[in-house]
Amino acid sequence: GTAGGTGIALSVGGVYFATRSTVLRYPMHAGQLTPIGEPQVIARDLPSDGNHTAKNLALSADGKTLFVNFGSATNSCQVVDRTLESPGRDPCPELAYRSGIWRFDAGRANQSEATGTRYATGIRNAVGLALAPDGRVWATQHGRDQLGQNWPKLFNDEQNAEKPSEELLQVNVGDDFGWPYCYHDLELGHLVLAPEYGGDGKQVGRCAQKKEPAVAFPGHWAPNGLTFYAGTQFPARYRGGAFIAFHGSWNRAPLPQAGYRVVFVPFKDGKPDGENTFETFADGFWHENGAGPQHRPVGVAVGPDGSLYITDDAAGRIWRVMYKGGNGRH
Template sequence: MKRKAWGTILLPVLAISGILLLLALKSDIRKKSTFDDANNGGLTLPAGFNASIIADKIGGARHIAVTPQGEIYVKLRGLEKGKGILLLHQNGGKAEIKSGFGNFGGTGISIKNGYLYASSDEEVFRYKLNANNEVINPDKPEKIVTGLISRGEHEAKAITLDNAGHLYVNIGAYSNACQVKDRQKGSPGQKGCPILDSAAGIWQFSDSKPNQHYGDGVRYATGLRNVVGLTWNQQDNQLYVMQHGRDQLHDLFPQYFTVKQSAELPAECMYALKKGDNAGWPYMYYDWQTHKKMLMPEYGGDGKKEGGQNAINPVAAFPGHLAPNGLMFYTGNQFPAKYKNGAFIAFHGSWNRAPEPQAGFFVVFQPFKDGKPSGKWEVFADGFAGTADQKAKGAALRRPCGLAQGPDGSIYVSDDSRGTIYKISYKK
């Protein structure tokens, strides 16, 4: 009787357990399929484009560089198993970690003239490459620049190189708006903003001279609060950057700005820079809706007074707080003709638009014609954040950060939240 009783009890329990397990497995499959390659890795793209996740959970993938052989160098924000740079080998539609090296985290990475350049938050290194664009001596990089300022805010050192032997490094402002008391309600701006002497700009160095110090560099452009996306435009031989606009207009000066104005008005700006240019921070912000340079409230602005008379104008402007972290000009032939020489921008996504929904978490395309922006920008790849609710709350599953073009004309997008690398291609 006991055996029969136990059997009577166990059979239904086992049946229920089996059903629950099956439901759990189906749920897990559904979760995974949200980001499978058949679904473009979860991305929404224009017709004819497809995306695949070629690597996942590799660490905080910041900027990336792709070799002519299709290998991918990834700069990690922090160390993974003691390494800050990964080399990924593509095989069968996926990318596997081939090697790791570099004992420093950071953001910038670039390939130029037989070298791999990579940055920490304080230094820039370079590694000699062989004919296959593989690092020859990964344990002994050459130190190119040292002593870069890193003071707790806007520390990332994005880098790019021109065609004349120069390295460009962003040194972000260690402040929001150069207030006497940073991010304190009603605090005025510092007179003359001493931060401009050592930060808030782009510094130029030799790309080959070892052990240059910050003081050896040339302040190439100033008045830039923080730049993470920057690149050298080969079409017009000029430096282009994406600036992160200011924060907290309403929080700090509620008498002048509504919550909505605070969320949307201070534009994320694209600048085409020449030596000596001044983009105006901290004395002005750019209002992308009125296309005007506005005087900062810390320096007497009230939301109506214009400013920045001596500052250059942006060549393109985008809504506030989208956080542009990657910039790339498309020079390939795989994509349709409209994309040729245009700019792709990776927007990392906002944290400070509340109570407005958080925004960004996408890659946009800005058309160019004759070396200048032409026409309205458009969202090119969306869906990195996950669900609409995740995006609105800023709880993004993935955040686009770096961009690179592959030898076949595909583009690659890195994500520094989950550690994902996407490959986006076009098929006629």
């Protein structure tokens, strides 16, 4: 249809599909590639206005619980969005009905934002959403924009390009990751108070009570897809680790645009193995043709044979990565 597709999750006997405002479940027979029959509406009338409307999905291993991203309507909850020195709304009204992850009964029809459960809050836009092998929820956080444009007395152009961090979050019920009051500064290594709420680029303030990310990445890389490797085709060090597809930046000027890659985060004992540890797994996607990049990773998924699939929404392609063995080649 014309409503757009923003999230998908497979279950036994069905596939969940999300538009900007609705989550549907299509029945499917095992071994078939196309749904059968009419879809069931699982959740309807979800917030769909403003900046961040994608409804990314993750399903629990038992198929009973569906997690849905409700991105923020604004960049930083200013009185006038994306405007020079406009203060933040305090408290931010968006936090009551979006800017977090919601939990729904995966088998119940006609739910809504009001009948679902707010699982975690203070998340600007969790475009990557996945459950680890141990069942815990993880998400990627798109950091805010325009620190320098909106607050030029506090941040220069280079700082605007580098800050704030992009984030990998380990999400438990009741967690608060601080948006819009806080953002993560990669240079300082922790959350700081946003200028809309009186911050000066170093002050922590109320952010001391917010949950820090598990891993932080360079600013504006745009982490979209997230999946955990449960296959056996790749070497053992990849098992249980996370792959993240970075869509790439649009707002790192005057520095070069960056991101446009898939990274791997090694895990040990259910958490990232080392502080802010990640490595580039696949790059070379950036190729400027005058009209913008020709390749942009957006989604990642692990196939039944252990291959890694990477979607590319600039070229309209799906890339398959296989391990052939020997010399660490892929």
